[in-house]
Each structure stands twice: as structure tokens, then as C-alpha cells.
Amino acid sequence: MFTATQSGQIELDGMSDDWPIRLDGLSRETFELFLEHTFGRVRTGSYTTDELSRFLHFCDMYQCRHTQEFVVHRIFTARFRFHPAQLINLAIKYHVRSIFPFAFQQLAETPISEITHAHRELMGHEVFLNIVYVQAALDHHRRMVAAEEPKILMHSNDCEDPTGCNEDWHAIWWNGMGRFLLDARNPQPYCDAVKRFKELKFGRVSEGCKEWMFKLLDQGSAFHHAEHFISEACHLLVEKLVFEP
Numbered sequence: 732m733f734t735a736t737q738s739g740q741i742e743l744d745g746m747s748d749d750w751p752i753r754l755d756g757l758s759r760e761t762f763e764l765f766l767e768h769t770f771g772r773v774r775t776g777s778y779t780t781d782e783l784s785r786f787l788h789f790c791d792m793y794q795c796r797h798t799q800e801f802v803v804h805r806i807f808t809a810r811f812r813f814h815p816a817q818l819i820n821l822a823i824k825y826h827v828r829s830i831f832p833f834a835f836q837q838l839a840e841t842p843i844s845e846i847t848h849a850h851r852e853l854m855g856h857e858v859f860l861n862i863v864y865v866q867a868a869l870d871h872h873r874r875m876v877a878a879e880e881p882k883i884l885m886h887s888n889d890c891e892d893p894t895g896c897n898e899d900w901h902a903i904w905w906n907g908m909g910r911f912l913l914d915a916r917n918p919q920p921y922c923d924a925v926k927r928f929k930e931l932k933f934g935r936v937s938e939g940c941k942e943w944m945f946k947l948l949d950q951g952s953a954f955h956h957a958e959h960f961i962s963e964a965c966h967l968l969v970e971k972l973v974f975e976p
Contacts, residue, residue: 764789778805783802783806784817787802787803787825790802803829803830806821807830810834814850814853815833815835816838816849816850819831819835819853819855820854822973823855823858823973826975831965831973832962835961836961836965846862858972861968864964865960869957872956874913876908876954877909878905878909880900881947881948881953883896883940886937889937889939890940899933899934899935900933900944902934903932903934907927907928911923911924921954928948
């Protein structure tokens with residue numbers, strides 16, 4: 732931090748342009764981001780994903796907790812500009828739990844064939860393995876929901892043909908929800924599949940029975956299973972991999 736000059740004076744780092752304070756492993760651009768935030772200089776444009784990543788590294792290196800909160804907020808605001816594997820990497824590397832759930836949810840909905848080797852390296856083996864297991868479990872659950880319609884346990888007073896009502900409900904469920912959920916080219920999320928299903932023609936299904944069954948679908952007990960499953964798997968990974976400082 733200091734050096735004796737020929738005249739005997741002590742020259743401290745930072746006292747003059749000839750003796751700057753050297754911050755090893757830190758670029759000038761990243762330090763300027765810190766100065767920009769700390770001294771309130773107005774940023775005219777948005778931060779790039781690379782700037783935000785380097786800024787977070789700076790905050791972690793020098794334990795700038797207040798500034799790190801600002802950077803994490805900016806990263807979350809720009810989360811759709813990052814690949815979710817990048818967010819997982821940042822969350823684990825810099826102990827940021829708040830961005831992990833969103834990234835994990837996105838990866839759970841990303842086809843495995845679209846996750847490259849570079850993405851796997853970023854997220855790590857354990858996260859990738861959990862993504863594979865989660866997707867396999869969700870695919871199995873999706874097929875069960877598509878193939879097994881909720882039964883009409885009690886028919887409404889306006890139902891004149893309970894047998895025909897049951898038969899048409901079964902056929903329309905398979906041809907509607909089954910097709911929407913299992914479409915190989917464009918599988919629909921549960922909420923979108925239900926919305927499109929309600930727009931179909933229901934044949935001999937009475938209006939009263941249809942209303943009852945729609946209320947059952949809106950409760951979403953079967954559909955919310957996927958959300959709870961992802962949430963639980965994510966929580967276990969966060970507890971294991973993202974250590975709070």
C-alpha cells in the first residue's frame with residue numbers, strides 16, 4: 732500500500748495519478764459501474780447482462796451488500812434477457828436465492844434437447860439432473876391428466892341422459908384436453924388447455940353437469956400438482972446449493 736521515495740517521503744497508493752490504487756482482477760469498466768451507482772450518476776440506457784454479471788462479481792468480491800441488492804434487483808428486472816442457466820450459475824456462485832426459483836421454473840419448461848453442454852456446465856450436474864427428473868415426472872403426470880378425465884359423480888337435474896352425458900364427457904376430454912396437453916408440436920400449459928377446452932362443443936353433456944365440472948377444473952387440484960412439485964424440488968436445491976452469507 733505504500734512505498735518510500737528517494738526523498739524519504741511515503742507515497743501511498745491513491746495519493747497521486749502516478750500511484751493509483753490497484754484492484755487486481757477488476758476491470759475499469761466494472762469499477763465505473765460501482766462509481767456510477769454509488770455517486771448517483773444517471774444511467775441513460777439499461778445495463779447489459781455482461782455488465783450486471785461483472786457488477787455482481789464486484790459486489791461479492793468487496794462485500795458491498797447494499798450495492799449487491801441493487802444489482803440483484805436489476806438482474807431480476809432483466810431476467811428474461813438471461814438464459815436461465817446463467818441465472819442458476821449467478822444464484823449459486825454469489826449466494827442469491829431470490830433469482831433461483833424463476834430460473835428453475837424456466838428450465839423445467841425448457842425441452843432437454845435445447846439445453847446445451849454450455850448450459851449444463853453453467854447450472855452444474857446436480858441442477859441438470861434434477862431438471863431431467865422433474866421433467867420426466869411432469870411428463871408422466873401430464874399423460875395421466877390427459878388420459879383420465881375427472882368423473883361426473885353426480886348429474887344435475889337438467890341432465891336427461893346420464894349415460895350419454897358420461898360418454899360424451901369422456902370423448903370430449905380425450906379429444907380436447909388430451910390433444911391440447913399432448914400435442915407434440917405445441918403442448919399447452921394446463922391453464923391454456925382448460926381455457927380452450929371450455930370453448931368446445933359438449934354434445935349430450937348437460938349445461939348443469941358442464942358447469943359443475945368446469946368449477947372442478949377451475950379448482951385445479953390435479954393441475955396445481957405440477958406447480959407444487961416444481962416448487963418443492965426447487966426449495967430442496969436452494970437449501971442445498973445456495974448458501975446464505
